Amino acid sequence: MKPLRIKHPNIVSLEDIYESSTHLYLVMQLVSGGELFDRIVDKGFYTEKDASMLIQQILDAVTYLHELGIVHRDLKPENLLYYSVDEDSKIMISDFGLSKIEGAGSVMSTACGTPGYVAPEVLAQKPYSKAVDCWSIGVISYILLCGYPPFYDENDAKLFEQILKAEYEFDSPYWDDISESAKDFIQHLMEKDPNKRYTCDQALQHPWIAGDTALDKNIHESVSAQIKKNFAKSKWKQAFNATAVIRHMRKLQLGTSQEGSVQNTPTSPCHGTLLVPGGDSKNGSPCEECSLPSPHSPVQTEQNLLTNHSHSCHYSNRV
Template structure:
């Protein structure tokens, strides 16, 4: 087994690479200490309930759940192609059309979620991973820790998500809907085309003020070579009023997504320079020696690479 495989630390959990000994199949295991779940049981139950309901080619799947006296283990589909921004920076050629194809995949997956009554609520580049290292690898949506299943007559009002990607209605503490995901996709689209976020301030209060106003610019020179169609798409996705904002279904019908208006000009140099300037590199830990961990009362034995 090669070294240098990823291990990712979250706020309450750790994701490690593991090998199923019986089949040599590689999986990602989200290891959650039960102590960290105290008072947050509903959160993990919600995440598991969501993951059990979904099966889509662009969404990381839950394959099994194991439990020990001290930990809960979520056995997840392994995606090994790396984070979205890292791959863009590594490319030598990157165009609007590449960005359009990425957003098309994300929209297709999020439309599937919305049709299932599920709102992700934390769409951001860090949760978008490439399935493999192949040049034409598909993109995968991960991390459903903040997702929500819409119930009949239920209203979502909990302020959650990552500040730079959160819709104005969430910050305004108004009841909100699945339209918050479409806003986030708009923000991601904006970044994919210029390498920097539409809203930014070191001070969170000032950042929130910018988002609440929904005022952003297509600054020169970074947007000079970007098509009007791309800008129009973003304006529809980042519409301040949720009822006027594009749904995923509408977005999938926009010419920039389904037509041929996305330009094929190389924008890699400008976009990658801005990504490196504005976004910290992903903080994956490097794995070293394999250590076998026994999980009681489970069907499989795993080698964990920690």
């Protein structure tokens, strides 16, 4: 098996492979700077400009992937790691366990990703393209500027409905001090129609990224408070395959799949050609009790429709 060598300054690289009769050992680049949310919370000063610089690095890396025909399919904050503990450390994209190489004539239709970050066309069970990564970058940008997800509800059915309709708002007071340019940038990426959605190249040309419209006002207090309230570490460890979600979406009549059978999310990082592997299980990790309050009202613990576990962590359960 010949690995596909991915070399980019903002992507965790696969350095080497060793194979025995029973095991395949993957040697990954050392990334020691910690997770994105932890760094933001620990900062004493954080601005739109900081968020813009982070998103620019992500866009550069995803542009590189898309040029290679690779779709990540699971971009989210917990897959963004800092290279080192240095104050000016670069951000790195990790966890390619759900990534897919676009082949000639091939069509992606497997439901995978993380509900809070997955594009509407994936939930609608329509064929999709690399535009799903651009949607996810829009969701990440939204969170980086307010500290909470654009889609939230106690009920999974309503959560899916919001995403399918691309229903989100820039709530007051959380967005009162955020520039119109930032909101415009997000709206172009979180566009329901993938054909109208910004590509990575277009996003890189937006004035919020390439210009000087990102504000220098300190928004750390508000953003970090919401991150601590809405994203606890225990919520980042949930992993589920696509089958359960499709089953429940059919029950909820939220999908219109034409496929005769449902594929499981691949549990191997290889997908035929070896990419940079992910860091967590893709076939289900132990569930932990958690709750996820929205910026408006607390979310009560309920029966999660995606699994048989009882918790209300909608935003980080992997589909």
